[in-house]
Amino acid sequence: MITEAEIDSRYQRLDREARQGGYNLNPDIAFTRNLVRGLLVNEQRYGYMACPCRIASGKKEEDLDIICPCDYRDPDLNDYGACYCALYVSGDVVAGKSTAGPIPERRPSRAERKEARLKGAREALGTLAYPVWRCRVCGYLCAMNNPPLVCPICKAKQDRFERFL
Amino acid sequence: MKLEHVPGTNRGTVVLYALSTCGWCGKTKDLLKEMGVEHSYVYVDLLPEKELEEALREVERFNPQGSFPTLVIDNRKVIVGFREKEIRETLG
Numbered sequence: 001m002i003t004e005a006e007i008d009s010r011y012q013r014l015d016r017e018a019r020q021g022g023y024n025l026n027p028d029i030a031f032t033r034n035l036v037r038g039l040l041v042n043e044q045r046y047g048y049m050a051c052p053c054r055i056a057s058g059k060k061e062e063d064l065d066i067i068c069p070c071d072y073r074d075p076d077l078n079d080y081g082a083c084y085c086a087l088y089v090s091g092d093v094v095a096g097k098s099t100a101g102p103i104p105e106r107r108p109s110r111a112e113r114k115e116a117r118l119k120g121a122r123e124a125l126g127t128l129a130y131p132v133w134r135c136r137v138c139g140y141l142c143a144m145n146n147p148p149l150v151c152p153i154c155k156a157k158q159d160r161f162e163r164f165l
Numbered sequence: 166m167k168l169e170h171v172p173g174t175n176r177g178t179v180v181l182y183a184l185s186t187c188g189w190c191g192k193t194k195d196l197l198k199e200m201g202v203e204h205s206y207v208y209v210d211l212l213p214e215k216e217l218e219e220a221l222r223e224v225e226r227f228n229p230q231g232s233f234p235t236l237v238i239d240n241r242k243v244i245v246g247f248r249e250k251e252i253r254e255t256l257g
Binding site for chain 1: 184185186187188189190191209210217221225229230231232233245246247248
């Protein structure tokens with residue numbers, strides 16, 4: 001069971017981290033606390049904070065794109081003013097100039113994801129002096145033999161990096 | 166797969182595929198209840214592994230994206246997401 005105190009504490013942490021990075025949590029406190037509860041449930045259930053509005057497979061390597069903040073947050077904030085579950089919203093939503101509603105799912109379907117994994121495995125490696133790694137959460141790029149343990153920009157963990165070049 | 170039944174006015178066979186952790190699923194469930202529409206729902210994330218796979222295939226048949234909430238009326242009409250206006254118009 002998730003306690004109210006645990007929700008408080010995680011909510012405060014996420015809110016602080018969001019502000020530091022220039023993001024905003026949804027100002028609808030009851031709705032947002034409910035999502036934070038969902039994140040904590042998923043953390044207990046799967047061992048990572050899978051998006052509360054998507055079904056996780058329980059296999060981390062297949063769920064990396066939906067670990068909150070998900071790969072789709074920034075494009076969805078840009079296009080719709082909210083991420084898929086509406087935990088994160090744009091400044092306009094916070095200011096009351098627009099509202100956060102349900103948005104289309106940007107994540108590819110299971111069949112499409114499977115195809116993409118097979119395709120990725122088939123692609124040949126390039127001929128650069130160093131590979132270039134891209135943080136899937138914030139887009140940060142670095143040319144090193146391995147991606148950093150933690151993204152220096154958004155603090156996402158190493159497993160959220162993909163090979164870019 | 167066991168569905169939870171919620172009594173109310175009959176507007177056809179109304180089935181809601183939801184996630185127990187999802188905010189929009191919660192709002193959809195509350196809306197159906199508020200409208201007093203007879204329906205069944207299932208929290209797909211709480212199902213045992215085999216039933217979960219079966220439920221996912223069912224959802225994907227109606228909604229290839231496999232997203233939640235997916236609302237299915239009479240095995241034909243499908244409403245994906247908390248589309249309040251559409252749900253009210255279809256089941257009101």
